[in-house]
Amino acid sequence: MKLDTVILSGTLVTENDVFEADLGILNGKVVAICEPDTIDRGSATVIDAKGLHIFPGLIDVHVHFNEPGRDQWEGLDTGSKSLAAGGVTTFFDMPLNSNPPTTTKERYLEKKQLADEKSIVDYRLWAGLVPDNIEDLEGLYEEGAIGFKAFMSECGTDDFQYADNGTLLKGMEKIAQLDSILALHAESNEMINYLTYKTKKEQRLSIRDYCNSRPVLSELEAVERVLSYAELTGCKLHIVHVSSKRVIDSIKEAKERGIDVTAETCPHYLSLSVDDFEEIGPTAKCAPPLREREEVDLLWQSLRNGDIDIISSDHSPSPPEMKTQGESIFDVWGGIAGCQNTLHVLLTEGYHKREVSLSKIAEVTAFQPAKRFGLYPNKGSIRIGSDADLTLINLNEEFELKTKDLKYRHKISPYIGKTFMGKTLYTISKGQCVFKDASSKTSV
Ligand SMILES: NC(=O)NC(NC(N)=O)C(=O)[O-]
Ligand SMILES: [Zn+2]
């Protein structure tokens, strides 16, 4: 068989298996998986992957690359290069922080054109559900939006309004008719506003005060409200960036009642606590905020138990001055830049420290995202006929994350200076090399 690329003797990681094999790629697809050292190389490009692990390219279902309109915050070029360096071969861009936000068909098509021009990896786009665009949902869906995203609380920019309860109900009814899915940033606007007002009035302005102004209860209240709306409307839901086991458990109970809902968390909730936030400062500010150390361990327990469906980065960067200006932590930009290191965090904190299996990591970063959003079997696993979206990892190579390693527009990350175990050496998107590590001690 004629092949474009062969990868020799790598250890393939899928959602249910880990095994050594040769892999053949033709026209951007995986066309051969065979016993190690048996593949016919012909004139193909050869990659020797002995001793390396080959993961399915990650699918990051939650990033903010901020184009058009705020590409000085990130951008599709720098954003997608960062992903490639972290083994991510597909991303779903959020409708907000780009300006204008992706809430009409015209804006969707404009962003799509930019992404086609600039992204070096594959992508899909979220559309927004906001108070004034119910009439636009169908057109957005028809153009190929992967789903809809709504905020239940203010999002930090003025151009993307949060969905009040009426908007949620109307929107969910429509999204159910379309058989699409609604992703929610679920925090109670009323609780947050009340607590923030009180805290600021009393001049309690520390990092811990900020975290306490957005408690787990405010997530729980919002999630339970929208779950009951899902029961009423039949709308499929995806709850983004859950920070706490208590919220995961509430979603789990809803699943048991027959509600079609999935739960997402992010590497920062699985690796950083309020104590780390105090040490790192504004770079680690996000919403919902980082929680106590015990919560980090509880989330790993939930992940192990299969109660967390998807891990995304929620990469939400800003220019550096927005992370430093203002009177207190309440005023700086809420959003963590981290999309280059999702797999590094999971391998270090999960596989190496907590014995979480490699298959579980492939499941929540590739298989489940592909399944949930209709990309499987083309993506999400390493199978014959699937897109050749792959990342080659040396599980036992240690590295310290340096500012110069970051491909983001702004070299900001809460992980700078952290030592990771498990290095990305090579990333392939639809058969094309999109990242090759130049500094690695291992040659590919
Ligand atoms: N406007 C944002 O990008 N917000 C994001 N910021 C976070 N999570 O801190 C988000 O996903 O909610
Ligand atoms: Zn959010």
Ligand SMILES: [Zn+2]
């Ligand atoms: Zn986000």
